[in-house]
Amino acid sequence: MRNALMQNGHRFSTHVGIWPALVCVAYFACAAIALKLTEGTDGIATVWPASGISISGLLLCRPAQRPAMFLAIVLAxxxxxxxxxxxxxxxxxxxxxxxxxxxIGYFCIREINRERETIYRPLSVVQFCIAALLTGTLSGAIASALTGAGLSIMFVSWATTVSLGIMIVVPLILNIARGFTASLLRHPRLLAMPVLILAAVAIVSYVVFHQSTFPLLFVPLMAVIIATYLIGPNGAMTSILIIAVIGSSLTLNDSGPIHLMRERGPFVVTLFMQFYLLVLLLSALPLAALLGARDRVITEVSRANRWLEMSEHFAHVGHWRLDLAKQKVFWSEEVFHIxxxxxxxSPPLEGAINYYHPNDRPKVEDFLARLIETHEPFDFQARLITDQGEERYVRSRGDVERNAAGDAVGLFGIFQDVTEATLTNLRLAEARELAERQADMAMLMAQTDALTGIANRRSALGFLETELHRALKNGTPLSVAILDIDHFKSINDRFGHGAGDVVIRKTAALCSGAVRSSDLAGRIGGEEFVLILPGADSATAQNVGERVRVSIETADWGADGPDTVTASIGVATLKGTEGAEQLLAEADxxxxxxxxxxxxxxxAA
Incomplete structure (x- = not known):
């Protein structure tokens, strides 16, 4: 129901003709009442609220409504x-x-209210008062010029009444239009206290201005300040408006403390009343601006804290602070959750450190001690044990908080639960290590003969190509020996393939044992092996080959193996620019x- 009222009110106020019509009626009512109150007092009014209504109407209307608004002001x-x-x-x-x-007032004040927000800001209040005084002065000058009155009492009266009307009415209407009414529609119970306070202001004003015995003009000022503090800017302007209406009407009827003055002419009384209202305004507006600024800061801080709490909960990040003087720790909610x-x-400092894993506790204490001593930021990761005994990984980053003199007064930082990320990284590291081992194994298997464990044909030929290129480039010797086990088929036939495998493996071991670390022994076929000997000339290669042949011939092949195994060897040495295939062919x-x-x-070839 309330939302419907608010929506209907919005459509009602934004209609091209209805909003100007409302302003027209309000302007006429306020102007007629003000003129009625001045009857019998030489036509001197204390406040002209109609000026505030007309300017507020122009400030709040849409551009399409502005011509109709000016017409409404003229008619009213x-x-x-x-x-x-x-x-x-x-x-x-x-x-x-x-x-x-x-x-004039619209063009002066619209720049202050460009963002269409409240004007109750310290700088805006000063600008607004200047704009109101300027508007009142220019309006008085125009009226005096058009009537031929010149700079007379009329000019002063007109300028002051218009200025006061703008100062009192415009802020009140703008602030109500910017959401105060909508707030009351949503929460009507909030209306009770402002109504009671403003009723008290009205009673105080009536009591003060209904008597002419005691100079109690300071009492309404106290009421305005109390209303400003309890209700806010709207309370300030409404209470001053109440005082202006009650005080002006009673004062114009020869009642009130103002008549205690010796000089009590209509102009002097009215001028003093205007000065009194101006004092009330100058007392209430700055206070209203400061209270408004305080409320905005509180709202912004509260909103920022809510955003911070939501962000911390979503990201599993909390914040903490350590007071160095009191050794007192503060934890945000998310730190507790972690x-x-x-x-x-918040726990004491020792209790906070005791939550860390016993193995990581010295590291944490060292970081904190170093930060206190060096005043340098720190960033560390450690494990903590939760109240339920769960182990979690946390990351803490800290810095030093200093006072205006530059002295360290506290430590502050963030606290993040990185358990999931850390465990994921550990699993990735394990998977990477396993993959690397498997890759190394695959590489080794790709280059190693499975039966003998020495280089296979592919690896041996690759090694030969590399050493051949180096020998041709540097002009160094290179020799190759190819070894074949004699009558190997008969060994398999007589003693079985198991014995044959033993012969193959032992021959490979004898070949590997006979060459240098810079040489290579490889298996290139069933019972065929190759020795690649970088830096060896033909004589050296033949000596190596002969050692291998003799070691095979004299080896012990076991009770289940043949009595003797022999091998035939062919040696070839690089002579010119022949390739690897040609060199192997010569050895073969x-x-x-x-x-x-x-x-x-x-x-030898």
Whole structure:
């Protein structure tokens, strides 16, 4: 229901014709009442609220409504002056001045209210008061010029009444229009206290201005300050408006403390009343601005704290502070949650450190001690044990808080639960290590003969290509020996494949044991092996090959193996620019020559 009222009110106020019509009625009512109250007092009014209504209407209306708003001001001013039976010539002059003052006030104040927010800000209050005084002065000058009154009492009276009307009414209407009414519609119970306070202001004002015995003008000022403090800016302006209405009406009827003055002419009394209202305004507006600034700061801090709590909960990040003088720790709610605790009083410093894992506790104490000593930021990761015994990984970053003199007064920082990320990184590290081991194993298997554990054909040929390129580049010797076990098929047939595998493995071991670390022994076929000997000339290669042949011939092959195993070897040495295939072919040719000549022999190409 309330939302419907608010929506209907919004549509109602934004209609092109209705909002100007409302302003027209309000302007006429206030102007007629003010003119009625001045009857019998030489037409001198204390406050002209209609000026505040017209300027507020222009500030709040949409651009499309502005022409209709000016027309409404013209009609209302003309009708009010006509109702007061003012001569037509003066009506035209006054209406012209009222209309121009509305335009002047609008153009002056709209720059202050450019963001369409409250004007109750310290700088805005000063700018607004200057704009109101400027508008009142120009309006008074226009009215005096049009009526031919010059800089007379009329000019002073007009300028002060218009300025006061703007100062009192415009802030009140703008602040109500900016959300105060909507707030009361949502929470009508909030209306009770402001109504009671303003009723008290009205009673105090009536009591003070209904008597002329005691100079009690300070009492309404106290009421205004109390209303400002308890209700806020709207309380300040409404209470001053109440005092202006009650005080002016009673004062114009020869009642009130102002009549205790020796000089009590209508102009002097009115001028003093205006000065009194101006004092009330200058007392209440700065206080209202400061209270408004305080409320905005409180709202912004509260909003920032809510955002911070939401962000911390979402990111599992808390914040902490250590008071160095009191050794007192503060934890945010999320720090409690990370420790597995319900939010409550922060623990003492020793208790906070004791939550860390015993193995990590010295590291934490060292970081804190170093920070206190060096005043340098720190960033560490450690394990803590929650109240439920769960182990968690946390990251803490800290810095030094200093006072205005530069002295360290506290430590502060963030506290983040990084358990999930840390465990994920550990699992990734384990997976990476396993993958690397598997890759190394795969690489080794790709380059190693599975039966013998020495280089396979692919690895041996790759090594030969590398060493051949180096030998050709540096002009160094390179030799190759190819070894083939004699009558290996008969060994398999007589003793079985198991015995044959033993012969293959032992031959590979004898080959590996006979060469240098810079050489390579590899298996390139079933019972065929290769020795690649960088830096070895033909004689050296033949000596190595002969050692291998003799070691095979004299080896013990076990009770289940053959009595003797022999091997034939062919050696080839790099002579010019031949390639790896040609060098192997030459060694292979020497091998088959050794086979033809009786086996268990070494022949060189």
């Amino acid at each position: 001013s003309f009708a009010a002056n006509l109702y007061a039976q003012i001569p037509v010539v003066e009506i035209v002059a006054f209406t012209t001045a009222n209309t121009l003052e509305a335009g 420790h597995g605790l319900e939010p409550g009083p 040719g020497a091998l088959y020559r050794a086979k033809r000549e009786g086996r268990n022999l070494l022949r």
